[in-house]
Amino acid sequence: MTKRLLLIGGNYAPEPTGIGKFNGEMMSWLANNGYDCTVITSYPYYPQWEVQKPYDRLKSWYRKEEASGGRLKVYRCPQYVPAKPSGKKRIMLDFTFAVSAFFKLLQLLPGKKYDLVISVVPAFHLGLLALMYKKLRKAKFLYHIQDLQIEAARDLQMIRSNKIINMMLNLEKFILRKADYVSSISGGMMRRIAEKVDKEVSFFPNWVDVEQFHPLDNREQLKSYYGFSPGDKVVLYSGAIGEKQGLEAILHAAASLKDIRFVICGSGPYKEKLIALAEELALQNVHFLPLQPLEEFNSFLNMADLHLIIQKASASDLVMPSKLTTVLAVGGLALITANPGSSLYELVKEQNMGVLVRAEDQQALTEGIREALSENMTEQRSNARAYAIEHLSISRVMARFEETIVNR
Numbered sequence: 576m577t578k579r580l581l582l583i584g585g586n587y588a589p590e591p592t593g594i595g596k597f598n599g600e601m602m603s604w605l606a607n608n609g610y611d612c613t614v615i616t617s618y619p620y621y622p623q624w625e626v627q628k629p630y631d632r633l634k635s636w637y638r639k640e641e642a643s644g645g646r647l648k649v650y651r652c653p654q655y656v657p658a659k660p661s662g663k664k665r666i667m668l669d670f671t672f673a674v675s676a677f678f679k680l681l682q683l684l685p686g687k688k689y690d691l692v693i694s695v696v697p698a699f700h701l702g703l704l705a706l707m708y709k710k711l712r713k714a715k716f717l718y719h720i721q722d723l724q725i726e727a728a729r730d731l732q733m734i735r736s737n738k739i740i741n742m743m744l745n746l747e748k749f750i751l752r753k754a755d756y757v758s759s760i761s762g763g764m765m766r767r768i769a770e771k772v773d774k775e776v777s778f779f780p781n782w783v784d785v786e787q788f789h790p791l792d793n794r795e796q797l798k799s800y801y802g803f804s805p806g807d808k809v810v811l812y813s814g815a816i817g818e819k820q821g822l823e824a825i826l827h828a829a830a831s832l833k834d835i836r837f838v839i840c841g842s843g844p845y846k847e848k849l850i851a852l853a854e855e856l857a858l859q860n861v862h863f864l865p866l867q868p869l870e871e872f873n874s875f876l877n878m879a880d881l882h883l884i885i886q887k888a889s890a891s892d893l894v895m896p897s898k899l900t901t902v903l904a905v906g907g908l909a910l911i912t913a914n915p916g917s918s919l920y921e922l923v924k925e926q927n928m929g930v931l932v933r934a935e936d937q938q939a940l941t942e943g944i945r946e947a948l949s950e951n952m953t954e955q956r957s958n959a960r961a962y963a964i965e966h967l968s969i970s971r972v973m974a975r976f977e978e979t980i981v982n983r
Contacts, residue, residue, distance in 0.1 A: 577609060577610065577611050578610050578611070578690045578691065578981065578982075579610070579611040579612075579613070579687065579688065579689045579690050579691075580602075580605060580610050580611070580612045580613070580689060580690065580691050580692075580693065580981070581612075581613045581614075581615070581683070581689040581691070581692045581693065581708070581714075582598060582601075582602055582612070582613070582614045582615070582616075582692075582693045582694075582695065583614075583615045583616075583676060583680070583692065583693070583694050583695075583701050583704050583705055584598050584614070584615075584616055584693075584694070584695040584701065585616065585617050585654070585668075585669065585672045585676075585697070585698055585701065586598060586616070586617070586621055586695075587599050587602075587614060587616035587617070587619070587649065588600070588603070588619070589619055589627075590619045590620075590621050590622075591622075591866060591869065592621070592622055592814060592815055592841075592866075592897070592898070593621055593622065593815060593897060594695060594697070594721050594722070594897075595619065595621055596897070597721070597781055597782070597897065598614070598616070598695060600782070600784075600969060601973070601976075602614055602647060603642070603643065603647065604969060604973045605973070605977075605981070606642065606643035606646040606647035607643055607646075608973075608977070609646075610646070610981070611646055612643075612646060612647045612648070613647075613648045613649075613650070613683070613689065614647070614648070614649045614650065615650050615652060615676050615679050615680060615683075616649060616650070616651060616652065617651065617652055617653070617654045617672050617675075618630040618631075618633075618638075618651050618653070618654075620656045621815070622814075622815040622816070622817075622841060622842050622843045622866075623842050623843075624656060624657065624658055624659075624660060624842075624843070624844055625656060625658060626656055630651070636652075636653045636675070637650065637651065637652060637653070637675075637679065638650070638651040639651075650679050650683075652672060652675035652676050652678075652679050653671070653675050654668055654671040654672035654675060655667050655668055655671040656668060659844055660844050661733070662728060662733035662734045662735075665728075665733070666734075669697070669698035669700065669701075672698070672701075673698065673700060673701060673703075673704065676701070676704060677704060680704055680707070680708060684708070684711060684712065688712050688713075688714065689708070689712070689714050690714060690715065691714060691715045691716075691717060691980075691981060692705045692708045692709060692714050692715070692716050692717070693705070693716075693717045693719060694716070694717070694718055694719070695719050695721060696718070696719065696720045696721055696722060696723075696724055697721070697722050697724040698724065699720075699724050699725060699743070699746075699747050699750070700743075700746060700750075702716075702718050702747075702750035702754065703746075703750065705718070705754075706750060706753050706754075709753075709755075715755045715756070716753070716754050716755045716756070717754065717755065717756040717757075717758065717980055718750060718751060718754035718756070718757050718758075719757075719758045719759070719779060720757070720758070720759040720760075720764065720768060721759075721760060721781075723764060723767060723768075725740060725743045725744055725747060726767075728740070731887070744771075747771070748771055748772060751768070751771060751772040751774065752772055752774070754774075756777060756980055756983075757772070757774055757775070757776050757777065758776065758777040758778070758779035758980065759776055759777075759778070759779065760778075760779060760780050760781050761780070761918045761919065761922075762778070762918040762921075762922070763917055763918025763919070764918070765778060766918075777979055777980065779972070779975075779976055779980070780966070780967065780972060781897050781900055781967075781972075782900065782967050782968060782969040782971075782972040782973070783900035783901050783903070783904040783963055783967050783968070783969070784904070784968075784969055785904050785963050785964050785967070785968045787873060788872075788873050788876070788901050788904035788905050789873065789904065789905060789906075789960075790877065790905055790906035790956075790960060791873070791874065791877040791905075793877075794877060794878060794880070797874055797875075797877055797878040798878055800874070800878075801875070801878055803836055803878075807836045808834070808835045808836065808880050808881075808948050809835075809836045809838060809878060809879050809880050809881075810825075810835055810836065810837050810838070810879065810880065810881045810882075810883060810944060810948075811837075811838045811840065811876070811878075811879035811881070811882050811883065812825055812837075812838070812839050812840065812841075812882075812883040812885060813838075813840040813841055813867075813875070813876070813882070813898060814840075814841050814896070814897075814898040815841055815842075815843045816839070816841050816842060816843030816844070816845045816846040816849065817843045817844060817845050820885045820886050820887065821885055821886065821887040821912075821934075821935060822839065822845065822849055822885055823848075823849065823852055824885060824912075824935070824937055824940050825837060825839065825861075825883060825885065826849065826852055826853050826856060826858060826861060827856075827937055827941070828937070828940050828941045828944055829853075829856075829858050829860055829861045830856050830858060831941050832860075832941065832944060832945060833859075833860055834860075835860060835944070835948065836860055836862065837858075837860055837861045837862070838861075838862045838864060838879070839861065839862070839863050839864070840863075840864040840865070840866065840867060840875075841865075841866055842865060842866055846863070849863070850863055872901075873905060876901060876902065876905045876907060877905050877907070879907065880908070880948055881908050881909075881910055881944065881947050881948055882902045882907045882908065882909045882910070883909075883910055883944075884896050884898065884899050884902070884909050884910065884911040884912065884929075885912050885940075886912055886913075886934060887934060887935055888914055888933075888934035888935045896911075896919075899911070900963065900967050902959070903928065903959040903960065903962055903963040903967065904960065904963040904967070905960075906956045906957065906959055906960035907956065907959065908929065908930070908947060908952045908955055908956055908959075909923075909928075909929040909930070909959065910929065910930040910931075910932065910940075910943050910944060910947055911923055911929050911930065911931055911932070912932055912933070912934040912935070912936075912940065913931055913934060914933055914934050926958055926959075926962050927954065927955060927958050928955055928958040928959040928962050929955055929959065930943055930946075930947045930952075930955070
């Protein structure tokens, strides 16, 4: 009998980056491999922080979509989307989706039973909806943690009330205890989760399509295509532009390395502040670009001599940057801000597949960029591609997930 799977998550395809991208690819893979899949999600808004076309013109609040020959059903639910997110506004975003998703779940309750219900964090409290379904229909419940949302909100001072933080942590612990399976994307995050609850935490890492993203040999030609000279050294940051990365450090590095071209590609609530700071510093070697089309993204990544994976020290073991997977797949040279002891630091060091510098250390970042561009990093690039093929290909990751969770 075909297993039926239900995903509850606030982000989903066609969002091009972050959790929405992985949720979409996960459910498409499962549907294409014979499972009957249903998704309760929102309308795509990330990383632009506005509902994207053509969904912005819909007159109905709820919408149903089908894919994979009818094996994948997607229910879109309304939610509040702030143009300039703050701690309080993000709480409102998560709350409004939880309410609208609750009513959709009520509609699905009397129907044919789902065997496994999956809740993806963030938002952490969506696990309550999964628990409700589990209790009423006796389904199994997987709580998959992409981001330690509560700790990140606390450490980045997005929520300053200790009372609210403690309340959220207690609620999260309740969900963790009730979940049948708990999984996460990095060793460091798995250790932190295990400290909260006496339960096995499965490794379910983010993946990359190693066929779509692969090395190209014509970097100089690609630079010309994107408006640079073949001899330019190009340093690229591509991804969501938010506060937790500490991206202003890129601009200060650019101020010291005026002979290097810096490209910041993406969108997000912090982008306008970065543009204003670049103008204030009178930087002529910093270029801001929008998100690149998916069909050109492999070429765009291959164009760069160095890729920046920037994050603050307080977030270094709370999130595993999803943008790193595509950099590894194209055999790119990544400079990563991570401190000793974090899972990201240990992984990159062990595999020798990038350049590590201390987080929130401006001098270390500037010198790291200079040295990375002046030394022979062929071995690191080769190791990056090999690691992606061996450990991060979607077929391998999803096959392990299917074996250890779905068919357990």
